Amino acid sequence: SVSVPDDRAEQRTCLICGDRATGLHYGIISCEGCKGFFKRSICNKRVYRCSRDKNCVMSRKQRNRCQYCRLLKCLQMGMNRKAIREDGMPGGRNKSIGPVQISEEEIERIMSGQEFEEEANHWSNHGDSDHSSPGNRASESNQPSPGSTMSSSRSVELNGFMAFREQYMGMSVPPHYQYIPHLFSYSAHSPLLPPQARSLDPQSYSLIHQLVSAEDLEPLGTPMLIEDGYAVTQAELFALLCRLADELLFRQIAWIKKLPFFCELSIKDYTCLLSSTWQELILLSSLTVYSKQIFGELADVTAKYSPSDEELHRFSDEGMEVIERLIYLYHKFHQLKVSNEEYACMKAINFLNQDIRGLTSASQLEQLNKRYWYICQDFTEYKYTHQPNRFPDLMMCLPEIRYIAGKMVNVPLEQLPLLFKVVLHSCKTSVSKE
Structure with a gap:
């Protein structure tokens, strides 16, 4: 992150804990500590518990004492979880970059872990229903995927993929394609297929x-x-x-x-x-x-x-x-x-x-x-x-x-x-x- 080199930078404080802010992270002005905490919490689908009354004070010295209240304040202040990319790239879908205002009900679903379960069920049931184009998907999804978005527990049938690919390439597919490229063949329980020897058409x-x-x-x-x-x-x-x-x-x-x-x-x-x-x-x-x-x-x-x-x-x-x-x-x-x-x-x-x-x-x-x-x-x-x-x-x-x-x-x-x-x-x- 970049800070403007003048006394104005000292006035930029994190909206979560009051520490010195380093820039705009996931839609709001925040410090590196809260930026990293929010990303880890969302990417790892963490569910925290507060041992007090869910109203703990957030400051630079006390922010690590209650993870529940820290994440709660991140959401209440407008940190945008849809702007997170697990590969480390800042931002997210073009329409989901700025701060967001979400309801108390949605915040509660996130804090309890219910929202993560609903998302997992949604992608499991509807992961292969979107047939928008690759160029369009690249600007609207968290993972580019030619042709359609795949569920993490499913693969595209090889013959169907090759036929689809052939339609847009305008050429026949060479017989040495003996595997589905890694974007199309992965599962929740197995690693990506190893690269195969191939040639360029x-x-x-x-x-x-x-x-x-x-x-x-x-x-x-x-x-x-x-x-x-x-x-x-x-x-x-x-x-x-x-x-x-x-x-x-x-x-x-x-x-x-x-x-x-x-x-x-x-x-x-x-x-x-x-x-x-x-x-x-x-x-x-x-x-x-x-x-x-x-x-x-x-x-x-x-x-x-x-x-x-x-x-x-x-x-x-x-x-x-x-x-x-x-x-x-x-x-x-x-x-x-x-x-x-x-x-x-x-x-x-x-x-x-x-x-x-x-x-x-x-x-x-x-x-x-x-x-x-x-x-x-x-x-x-x-x-x-x-x-x-x-x-x-x-x-x-x-x-x-x-x-x-x-x-x-x-x-x-x-x-x-x-x-x-x-x-x-x-x-x-x-x-x-x-």
């Missing part, structure tokens, strides 16, 4: 090659070198950020015209898609293929910019949340070391969003989305045999990118220089220590 390889060829992977041309000792002003840094955004947007427009499916959609649909996703595309490219420049040269420029006290005091809560999430995503991508092939697939999947209003070919977009979803899965499982969680890790980044892009719209333009300074400095410093 020629058509999948060809489509990935076409996607990568459509990308302009040359270094950004916008000058980002500043003389030593020069103090960059807010206006100068903002102008540089605008020039970078212009260049990145121009590259996205050129990219669209080179896509292998360019002739399959109308110009109107491409216009709708680009106008709705351009910020996400720029963000994704900045965190991956252009990250060395962005977190290198641009970070050096932002280091020469010193925000005023007024800028620090006026920095918004929306900006704080964006900072925290951008830093998390950067480290996630840095850890994964996303390849050009994976980046190209992720970008196509994110772009082909059939839920955007005004589209004339939503069903065709859905099929294209699924095609590249499965191609990306094939590639990662073929290339990274010993990283069985790599594909879901990549896909889980897409809804986070969409959420951040949507949040950045609410950040005042004059705050962007400070936002980028904090993000780039934090990321560059942490990576240099590795």
Whole structure:
């Protein structure tokens, strides 16, 4: 988490225990201790007991004395349990990020464990009833799942899965597919199936090659070198950020015209898609293929910019949340070391969003989305045999990118220089220590 480096940070106190807050966690301002406690309690489905009257005092020194009352206050103050991801990614479904107000009855069901039992029964009975598309599910569920959401105690029938997959890939399935990929075959009592030797289908390889060829992977041309000792002003840094955004947007427009499916959609649909996703595309490219420049040269420029006290005091809560999430995503991508092939697939999947209003070919977009979803899965499982969680890790980044892009719209333009300074400095410093 990130704290604004001024006396304003000292005034940010945890709404649960009064300790120094480190940011917005699961919808409310809180400290690292209460953030971790809430996540462990919900993920592990803990049921606590209070030995007193369920009204214990919560403070930094006393918060560990009664876990029941601590969790109770987390819920009463609006901590959002749907914003928790068990894999460590902050946030949750796009519609469930902020604080929530829940009834006393629901709080009681959570505290007694009844809510956890009801959820388990629901997924056991209805886990395979949702047939929304992978691209859509990635932004709405806690675990991406092509085609449908599976109960943890069931598997997709192999023949049915292959037939479903063949429909959207537009090709026959090679006979050497002797197992169901790990996203489709797991149970509550057995580990994931071990990776099997496999090869990448020629058509999948060809489509990935076409996607990568459509990308302009040359270094950004916008000058980002500043003389030593020069103090960059807010206006100068903002102008540089605008020039970078212009260049990145121009590259996205050129990219669209080179896509292998360019002739399959109308110009109107491409216009709708680009106008709705351009910020996400720029963000994704900045965190991956252009990250060395962005977190290198641009970070050096932002280091020469010193925000005023007024800028620090006026920095918004929306900006704080964006900072925290951008830093998390950067480290996630840095850890994964996303390849050009994976980046190209992720970008196509994110772009082909059939839920955007005004589209004339939503069903065709859905099929294209699924095609590249499965191609990306094939590639990662073929290339990274010993990283069985790599594909879901990549896909889980897409809804986070969409959420951040949507949040950045609410950040005042004059705050962007400070936002980028904090993000780039934090990321560059942490990576240099590795």
